[in-house]
Amino acid sequence: MAESIFGIHEQALRVRNERANLLANNLANADTPNFKAQDLDFRKAMQDAAGEQSPFDSQMKVTNSRHIQSEGFMSTSQYVMYRQPTQPSLDGNTVETHIEKSQFMENAMQHQATLEFLNSRITGIRGALRGE
Amino acid sequence: MSMFRILDISATGLHAQTVRLNTVASNMANVDSISSNKDEIYRSKQPVFQTILEGNLQEPTGGVRVKEIVEDQKPAKMEYNPGHPLADDKGYIYRPNVNVVEEMANMMSASRSYETNIEVMNTSKQILMRTIQLGK
Numbered sequence: 001m002a003e004s005i006f007g008i009h010e011q012a013l014r015v016r017n018e019r020a021n022l023l024a025n026n027l028a029n030a031d032t033p034n035f036k037a038q039d040l041d042f043r044k045a046m047q048d049a050a051g052e053q054s055p056f057d058s059q060m061k062v063t064n065s066r067h068i069q070s071e072g073f074m075s076t077s078q079y080v081m082y083r084q085p086t087q088p089s090l091d092g093n094t095v096e097t098h099i100e101k102s103q104f105m106e107n108a109m110q111h112q113a114t115l116e117f118l119n120s121r122i123t124g125i126r127g128a129l130r131g132e
Numbered sequence: 133m134s135m136f137r138i139l140d141i142s143a144t145g146l147h148a149q150t151v152r153l154n155t156v157a158s159n160m161a162n163v164d165s166i167s168s169n170k171d172e173i174y175r176s177k178q179p180v181f182q183t184i185l186e187g188n189l190q191e192p193t194g195g196v197r198v199k200e201i202v203e204d205q206k207p208a209k210m211e212y213n214p215g216h217p218l219a220d221d222k223g224y225i226y227r228p229n230v231n232v233v234e235e236m237a238n239m240m241s242a243s244r245s246y247e248t249n250i251e252v253m254n255t256s257k258q259i260l261m262r263t264i265q266l267g268k
Contacts, residue, residue, distance in 0.1 A: 013263075017135055017138075020138055020256065020259075021137055021138050021141060021193065022193060023252075024138045024141045024142050024252045024256070025141050025192070025193045025194070025195060027142075027145065027248050027249060027252055028142060028145030028148075028195050028196045028249060028252075029145075029181070029183055029192075029195075029196045030145075030245055030248065031148075031149075031152075031181055031196075031241070031242075031245055032181040032182060032183050032196050033180075033181065035192070036192075038192075038193070077189070077191070097245075097248060101248065101251075104252060104255070105255070108255045108256075108258075108259060111259050112258075112259060112262065115259070115262050115263060115266060118266055118267075119266060119267065122266065122267040126267075
């Protein structure tokens with residue numbers, strides 16, 4: 001994988017975005033019977049993203065010169081897991097709004113932190129280009 | 133995958149909760165309607181929520197929708213009131229099977245869920261704005 005100037009933060013943003021989607025979906029389905037809350041294993045996704053065969057590569061691996069280069073797509077579905085409820089409800093719904101809310105807030109804060117990292121990266125590179 | 137999908141998901145939640153609030157309003161508005169026939173009386177309406185399945189894999193990540201609105205099958209309340217102008221031959225009038233306490237609790241729950249979805253949208257909007265302004 002060609003090292004992007006943004007490093008691991010690029011993948012982190014994508015995973016954060018996917019996780020936010022899942023948590024928002026949990027909160028939207030807080031009153032749906034039989035809905036099972038889902039969450040994403042962020043740590044595992046990022047470990048894999050940093051590894052050799054990252055599922056987040058923008059292109060698929062080519063092992064032969066005659067293979068066709070294709071645009072890969074990022075998938076986080078393999079890291080999605082069902083939440084273990086602490087207090088199961090009678091209608092089979094496992095969304096616990098307080099937990100989902102706190103997780104969503106946590107994810108949002110970390111998302112902002114990632115954006116902050118990216119911003120300082122960009123500022124640094126811009127400074128270097130200007131010779132400041 | 134679009135970054136703006138999170139807003140769509142929360143919007144489906146808002147819509148579902150609005151429908152729920154509407155059924156509560158309808159039930160509460162009709163709580164005092166009276167009939168001389170137990171088949172014609174207003175019945176409590178309750179929405180049934182369903183997860184929207186998405187994509188080829190039919191993953192449950194597309195938000196929520198109102199599958200249908202069902203009528204409560206509890207029997208209508210009978211009241212012996214022979215002096216009432218709508219009383220039937222046996223002297224009974226019928227009242228809707230709306231439980232006001234249940235409806236109030238339902239209303240609170242719906243408005244809380246609505247607020248939660250709004251909060252999710254607000255937070256997401258902030259993050260999206262910051263993403264758009266990245267590097268400025």
